Amino acid sequence: MDKKLIYTEFKNILGSDRVLAEREELLCYSYDATIKESMPDFVVFPLNEVEISAIVKACNKFNIPVVGRGAGSGFSGGSVPISGGAVVSFAKMTGILELDEENMFITVAPGIINADLKNYLADKGYFYPPDPASFEFCSIGGNVAECAGGPKAVKYGVTKNYVYGLEVITGSGEIINTGSKTIKDVAGYNLTQLLVGSEGTLGLFSKIILKFLPKPETSNLLIVSFDNSTNGFNAALSLLKLNSRPSMLEFMDSSSITAVKDYFKNSFIALKGDFLFIIEADGSADEVKSAIELYKNKLSKFSPVLLFAAGNDKEKKAIMDARKAISPALRAFGDFKINNDIAVPINKIIQILHDIKNISVQYNVPIINFGHFGDGNIHVNIMLDKSDAPMLERGEKAKYDIMKKTVELGGTISGEHGIGTMKKEFMNLKFDSYYINLMRNIKKSFDPNNILNPGKIFD
Numbered sequence: 001m002d003k004k005l006i007y008t009e010f011k012n013i014l015g016s017d018r019v020l021a022e023r024e025e026l027l028c029y030s031y032d033a034t035i036k037e038s039m040p041d042f043v044v045f046p047l048n049e050v051e052i053s054a055i056v057k058a059c060n061k062f063n064i065p066v067v068g069r070g071a072g073s074g075f076s077g078g079s080v081p082i083s084g085g086a087v088v089s090f091a092k093m094t095g096i097l098e099l100d101e102e103n104m105f106i107t108v109a110p111g112i113i114n115a116d117l118k119n120y121l122a123d124k125g126y127f128y129p130p131d132p133a134s135f136e137f138c139s140i141g142g143n144v145a146e147c148a149g150g151p152k153a154v155k156y157g158v159t160k161n162y163v164y165g166l167e168v169i170t171g172s173g174e175i176i177n178t179g180s181k182t183i184k185d186v187a188g189y190n191l192t193q194l195l196v197g198s199e200g201t202l203g204l205f206s207k208i209i210l211k212f213l214p215k216p217e218t219s220n221l222l223i224v225s226f227d228n229s230t231n232g233f234n235a236a237l238s239l240l241k242l243n244s245r246p247s248m249l250e251f252m253d254s255s256s257i258t259a260v261k262d263y264f265k266n267s268f269i270a271l272k273g274d275f276l277f278i279i280e281a282d283g284s285a286d287e288v289k290s291a292i293e294l295y296k297n298k299l300s301k302f303s304p305v306l307l308f309a310a311g312n313d314k315e316k317k318a319i320m321d322a323r324k325a326i327s328p329a330l331r332a333f334g335d336f337k338i339n340n341d342i343a344v345p346i347n348k349i350i351q352i353l354h355d356i357k358n359i360s361v362q363y364n365v366p367i368i369n370f371g372h373f374g375d376g377n378i379h380v381n382i383m384l385d386k387s388d389a390p391m392l393e394r395g396e397k398a399k400y401d402i403m404k405k406t407v408e409l410g411g412t413i414s415g416e417h418g419i420g421t422m423k424k425e426f427m428n429l430k431f432d433s434y435y436i437n438l439m440r441n442i443k444k445s446f447d448p449n450n451i452l453n454p455g456k457i458f459d
């Protein structure tokens with residue numbers, strides 16, 4: 001690779017202040033939230049689709065990889081340039097391009113931070129629901145590329161449910177526009193939804209059309225736990241069948257309650273039980289009040305050992321603090337975490353938690369589980385000691401068995417973080433070679449020279 005020649009080409013497209021090639025500068029773009037690291041050869045900062053197209057065409061000419069990068073908060077290695085090449089950072093494309101209040105659509109540049117979009121809409125009385133825990137720092141482009149989800153998915157769905165159209169630069173540098181600002185659109189294949197969750201392997205998004213909703217007036221929270229998982233499971237299921245569906249239904253299994261118990265000290269909420277839920281209702285003040293009463297009524301029929309509804313903001317904060325305590329509490333169980341985000345059909349949650357418990361015993365590794373009950377999306381954290389090589393090996397074996405069980409139960413190996421490099425070895429547990437080849441052929445149509453994020457999802 002003639003780096004000087006490529007640098008000159010990028011400089012001609014963007015000017016020298018929007019191209020990085022020095023080692024110290026490149027280092028900041030060599031990792032995401034995983035343990036993966038790999039240096040790019042260049043980092044470029046386009047301002048619009050025309051510049052992105054020119055960058056991609058240049059990468060084709062020199063046959064180097066192009067890796068899109070939002071905020072670099074991914075948990076699957078997606079934005080790590082594993083084969084070098086050019087990282088395309090969207091950090092300078094952060095604008096609101098159009099607010100269409102009549103149709104209730106907003107068009108944004110891909111680098112806008114999720115929280116900035118939420119706040120912009122909230123100030124006008126609107127609501128963008130997808131709420132990954134990283135919402136304060138992750139970008140909408142990254143959310144679309146990973147189809148990010150969060151606690152509100154149980155009522156409002158995930159990123160894909162809000163993306164109606166995209167401006168995309170394909171692997172050959174063509175600029176295409178998918179979808180429309182209509183609720184109904186069945187003209188041809190649904191390329192918009194194919195691109196959502198494509199992890200930067202089919203195209204780079206330069207504009208994103210998103211649906212938004214009216215903002216709920218208020219919300220309230222309750223915390224409930226049960227001393228046996230069957231009661232807990234049936235209690236939570238009963239809430240999902242209500243018209244006034246919870247806007248959050250987070251759960252902790254016995255392993256995470258044990259993990260959090262010592263860490264979370266609160267005078268009016270003493271954590272107990274084997275299956276715990278944090279539940280939110282949103283809507284108008286009257287709707288929230290009656291939903292919380294209804295939830296309490298339903299839940300109390302399943303003999304909870306803890307049932308506490310917040311009466312004010314201080315109590316709401318205390319309930320959320322119990323949820324937030326999980327991450328710091330995990331540190332007591334190891335300095336290295338294998339973080340999995342499997343999803344199973346809801347009626348298989350108890351079974352997979354039971355299987356995970358057995359796997360934890362079999363490999364002698366602590367495994368802490370919590371997650372989003374209404375989506376069957378479980379965060380399975382295998383906690384390890386970084387300096388204990390045999391333990392790390394046992395952790396990897398445990399991970400494999402968990403993925404296998406998940407697929408056997410009709411589930412999937414990633415509910416929200418994506419495959420990237422971290423889970424591609426498990427793709428053949430979920431898909432046969434015919435299916436994987438179909439995906440490869442789709443990639444070939446979008447990216448004939450395989451320069452868009454190569455080595456991600458599959459080799």
Ligand SMILES: Cc1cc2nc3c(=O)[nH]c(=O)nc-3n(C[C@H](O)[C@H](O)[C@H](O)COP(=O)(O)OP(=O)(O)OC[C@H]3O[C@@H](n4cnc5c(N)ncnc54)[C@H](O)[C@@H]3O)c2cc1C
Binds near residue numbers: 073144200205206453
């Ligand atoms: C503390 C923490 C909590 C998290 N919680 C959640 C959670 O609750 N739910 C959840 O779903 N995820 C969560 N994540 C993971 C991560 O934040 C999400 O996957 C997020 O969507 C990544 O956005 P990003 O801007 O950081 O993208 P990056 O990490 O920069 O990139 C992710 C992928 O998107 C591609 N990409 C980025 N921009 C574009 C673009 N414009 N066009 C095409 N491809 C592009 C990249 O190539 C890469 O493959 C969490 C991460 C952290 C660190």
